[in-house]
Amino acid sequence: MAEPKVKYDRQLRIWGEQGQAALEKASICLLNCGSTGSETLKNLVLGGVGSITVVDGSKVEVGDLGNNFMVDESSVGQSKAEFVCAFLQELNDAVKAKFIEEHPVELIETNPSFFSQFTLVIATQLVEDSMVKLDRICREANIILIFARSYGLMGLVRISVKEHTVIESKPDHFLDDLRLNDPWPELQRFVETIDLNTTDAVAHKHTPYIIILVKVAEEWANTHDGKLPSTREEKKHFKDLIKSKMIMRDEENYREAMEASYKVFSPQGIGPNLQKIINDSCTEVDSNSSDFWVMVAALKEFIANEGGGETPLEGSIPDMTSSTELYINLQKTYQAKAEADFRDMEERVKNLLKKISRDPASISKANIKSFCKNARKIAVCRYRLVEDEFNSPAQPELQKYLIDEDHGTLQEANSLKVLPENTAAGLYILLRAADRFAANYNKFPGQFDGEMDEDISRLKTTVVGLLNDLGCNGSTLSEDLIKEMCRYGASELHAVAAFVGGVASQEVIKLITRQFIPMSGTFIFNGIDHKSQLLLL
Amino acid sequence: MADSASQSRSRDLDKLLLRSGNLVGPTFEPGTELRDALNEFVRVLVIGAGGLGCELLKDLAFSGFRNLEVIDMDRIEVTNLNRQFLFRLGDVGKPKAEVAAKRVMERVSGVDIKPHFCRIEDKPISFYNDFHIIVLGLDSVEARSYINSVACSFLEYDSDDNPREESIKPMVDGGTEGFKGHARIIMPGVTPCFECTIWLFPPQVKFPLCTLAETPRTAAHCIEYAHLIKWDEAHSGKTFDPDDPEHMQWVYSEAVKRAELFGIPGVTYSLTQGVVKNIIPAIASTNAIISAACALETLKVVSGCSKTLTNYLTYNGVEGLHTKVTEFVRDKDCLVCGPGVLIELETSVTLKKFIDLLEDHPKLLLTRVSVTYRGKNLYMQAPPVLEEMTRSNLDLPLFELVSKTPRDIVHVTGAAGKGDTKQSCSRKLRVVFKGMDVDMAGGA
Incomplete structure (x- = not known):
């Protein structure tokens, strides 16, 4: 094996060579390389992203030596971007690393087109005003953007992109696509060649549970007006029926069949998530449609026609007790059906491409095949503009997060409602209040010793004002939490930065490889008791 | 600023x-x-x-x-x-x-x-x-x-x-x-x-040997057959070393042969390593x-x-x-973090007898036991020099070795469990000598 392949072995087992190739093509821009930014990028450089550009206009201070591994004594007073970039390069020489000594905030103001050259921008430690401006720029240019912020014991991570679609979502647990309650003709014929009442004990205990369940489901339906078990009682009787077919006590295959019986009962057809996707207006494809939506449009047609309400068959079966021969033949039966479904889908994709005046071969067979195999698990993630979230957060959600009944009841203080502590939601409000504070007073609350009391009372006023603007009139947060925020004084603690940077880099990997599902909403890291939360605002 | x-x-x-x-x-x-x-x-x-x-x-x-x-x-x-x-x-x-x-x-x-x-x-x-x-x-x-x-x-x-x-x-x-x-x-x-x-x-699920030997169905079954069964057949006495690339290559090619024999797809070198070394991504x-x-x-x-x-x-x-x-809760009867397993002994019991007793104790099942008391080594299995130094204690009554303290904590280390599942551990024992302590029930 070549060296890079060995080096990346432990991650290739997760995202495969295709995922790795996507990483190696990606060009990533980091804004601000304090510890949050440096740690985020470190995890990506180790994984082998194509190129990085570190943008930071500041010089290394002594204070940075206490929280950033990528600078050292020799770099004090010199360009932080330069030293961080040099250290990152040392971690992986396959990565093209460069730096730009410029303040991100100025770049956002003066050179918005700068960002169009990247696959993805990681913006760290930006305040609200710059976040909103950068978000508009990246949305316009269709560049993926991720914000990461560490502030005392709290942090924030937020993805922003118009739309991110995933074919290989690779969920941990997903119902096997076995069609036990509705076998297609070839599976039906195959099952009919097996006799569960065989007197051959060896054959009996080596009949795979797929065959047992198809047969028992059929038997059940025949005696129950064509219906399958639905009540708990019926499901129990169904299992008893399986048990009654055993001829010896140690028949592992029958035990497996009883355990897997839920695969017969689970609802047929497509799930609510997929239903929502095929109902999306993007399935009205035109020449601007992405490959993903062309395939979804084809899928929609497939389900409505030859699929008979089902997606293309996935084509794989889980391991189960069986003779080798029966298992392999069963596997082939599933693969053949999956192949046939794929050919139908391919035909539909080609016709759609023709209809929108695109090259009918422009979506590769491999991509269509992968789409078919994952059709039930595809995902579409969309993100609100940060500005929209900030100005008009979803009201019912905000109320729900802030007035969390589990955390006590509303209290009154100085004629204001003190919102009970759902700490993560409170920290979200406080971080925004801190930015508003900074815009007004040119410093963060508690940034300097000796001004704490004044800052606490000013932050209180800011919180009440912000909550008012967000539609929570006459509310405030608890004194303890407001004081806690002032205590943080905009510090960037290394452990918090490493956590937040770790989360941000993991999301970046999902976005670039287009595998797994990136987080939705705004993630608030709560380093007080780790009750962090995703806020869907 | x-x-x-x-x-x-x-x-x-x-x-x-x-x-x-x-x-x-x-x-x-x-x-x-x-x-x-x-x-x-x-x-x-x-x-x-x-x-x-x-x-x-x-x-x-x-x-x-x-x-x-x-x-x-x-x-x-x-x-x-x-x-x-x-x-x-x-x-x-x-x-x-x-x-x-x-x-x-x-x-x-x-x-x-x-x-x-x-x-x-x-x-x-x-x-x-x-x-x-x-x-x-x-x-x-x-x-x-x-x-x-x-x-x-x-x-x-x-x-x-x-x-x-x-x-x-x-x-x-x-x-x-x-x-x-x-x-x-x-x-x-x-x-x-x-x-x-x-x-x-x-615990990690292992494939039944009969599946590997008689009814393989997946690539992993073929690999484990080559690794666990075929290797020993072909290399009498030589231990398989997962870090030796030649050994791994051998298992891989045997797995490929077996997969071809049964028409099973999917055996790769990478998967072979993953299965044999139980690699966690x-x-x-x-x-x-x-x-x-x-x-x-x-x-x-x-x-x-x-x-x-x-x-x-x-x-x-x-x-x-x-x-x-x-918020998980403690197991009140935990052998490891609880107050210790109570062992009641006659004052005449020798250290050797005490060690044998631990082997048969249903909760402990300890073998290769070393014993320490208040930081002092009473008996050590290893290294050899310590073993030799402490060997003479084996024939002395434990009661003498703990300075005739009626009840106290004794620490033992050894291997716990039966058969294949043995592992190193340390256990705390509350040793009480019979007839020496009027308030015995209080600490039980």
Whole structure:
């Protein structure tokens, strides 16, 4: 094996060579390389992203030596971007690393087109005003953007992109696509060649549970007006029926069949998530449609026609007790059906491409095949503009997060409602209040010793004002939490930065490889008791 | 806006350690004394210098801890380089603990990290008692279990069966697999120990041998057949070494032959390695997240500067992002963190007889037992020189060896369990001599 392949072995087992190739093509821009930014990028450089550009206009201070591994004594007073970039390069020489000594905030103001050259921008430690401006720029240019912020014991991570679609979502647990309650003709014929009442004990205990369940489901339906078990009682009787077919006590295959019986009962057809996707207006494809939506449009047609309400068959079966021969033949039966479904889908994709005046071969067979195999698990993630979230957060959600009944009841203080502590939601409000504070007073609350009391009372006023603007009139947060925020004084603690940077880099990997599902909403890291939360605002 | 604080290396950490707050631990006393105590007196042991260990050393060094030690028996491999950021290609083959310690000391001045390139079992139990807190960055259940049993062996209970505060050895444990991980705090006697919640780590499912031999169905079955059955048939007596590429290549080609014979697809060299070595996929980001959580909790447990995690955090980034805190409860009858297994003895029982008794004890099933009493070695199985020195004790009554103390705690180490599942452990025994103590029932 070549060296890079060995080096990346432990991650290739997760995202495969295709995922790795996507990483190696990606060009990533980091804004601000304090510890949050440096740690985020470190995890990506180790994984082998194509190129990085570190943008930071500041010089290394002594204070940075206490929280950033990528600078050292020799770099004090010199360009932080330069030293961080040099250290990152040392971690992986396959990565093209460069730096730009410029303040991100100025770049956002003066050179918005700068960002169009990247696959993805990681913006760290930006305040609200710059976040909103950068978000508009990246949305316009269709560049993926991720914000990461560490502030005392709290942090924030937020993805922003118009739309991110995933074919290989690779969920941990997903119902096997076995069609036990509705076998297609070839599976039906195959099952009919097996006799569960065989007197051959060896054959009996080596009949795979797929065959047992198809047969028992059929038997059940025949005696129950064509219906399958639905009540708990019926499901129990169904299992008893399986048990009654055993001829010896140690028949592992029958035990497996009883355990897997839920695969017969689970609802047929497509799930609510997929239903929502095929109902999306993007399935009205035109020449601007992405490959993903062309395939979804084809899928929609497939389900409505030859699929008979089902997606293309996935084509794989889980391991189960069986003779080798029966298992392999069963596997082939599933693969053949999956192949046939794929050919139908391919035909539909080609016709759609023709209809929108695109090259009918422009979506590769491999991509269509992968789409078919994952059709039930595809995902579409969309993100609100940060500005929209900030100005008009979803009201019912905000109320729900802030007035969390589990955390006590509303209290009154100085004629204001003190919102009970759902700490993560409170920290979200406080971080925004801190930015508003900074815009007004040119410093963060508690940034300097000796001004704490004044800052606490000013932050209180800011919180009440912000909550008012967000539609929570006459509310405030608890004194303890407001004081806690002032205590943080905009510090960037290394452990918090490493956590937040770790989360941000993991999301970046999902976005670039287009595998797994990136987080939705705004993630608030709560380093007080780790009750962090995703806020869907 | 520059002030003196921004000229200090502890600019950021000072906000947390020097300022008072209301959302803090009960013992928190902010001030420079606290910071100096972390710097000068607190001793932290990191177990493992791999994916988690590298991150932990960095994170702890930046969290005010300056007296760190790290123990790891492994040498650096090429496959570590996608996440173990303290290692470079040129370090391959060197001991992880030594390189990791050196790299962190090079970049974070003032930090002292002492590396130990050895197995965790090689250190005497007393070694572990020397630290204020132990942070675990491991990938094996057995190693976690061992360290847990060692840390719990220091725990003492008072006469009301309440743990003695000063004998509690806190542990912070992290673990990752792919996009998922956990971090937890273990305060022996207070929160559940590793053994109380051992069910969180279900044993690895092994394929039945008859499946491998008679009805293989998957690529993994073919690989395990070559690895577990065919290897021994073809190489009488030669042990299979998973780190020998020739051995791995042999297993791979045998697996391919078997797969072809049965028409089974999917045997690759990479899968062969994965199955044989039970490789757990690992990435930098998850290790960073979990280590950071562990380091932060270590800081909070030691300094009280914030609330702490109660007591188990899970992180899952597979589908979106899910974090969850679960408060697990102790197993009252836990053999490891409980007040100790009660052993009642006649005063005439010799040390040899006592050791034999532990082998048959239904709760203990201990073999190869070494015995210590109040830090003194009564009998040691190894090293040979210690064995020889303590051998003569075997024929003496235990009662004499414990200075005729009617009831006391005796520590034993050995291998627990039956057959294949034996593993190193440390156990605490409450030994009571019959007829010597009128108040015997009170401590039971």
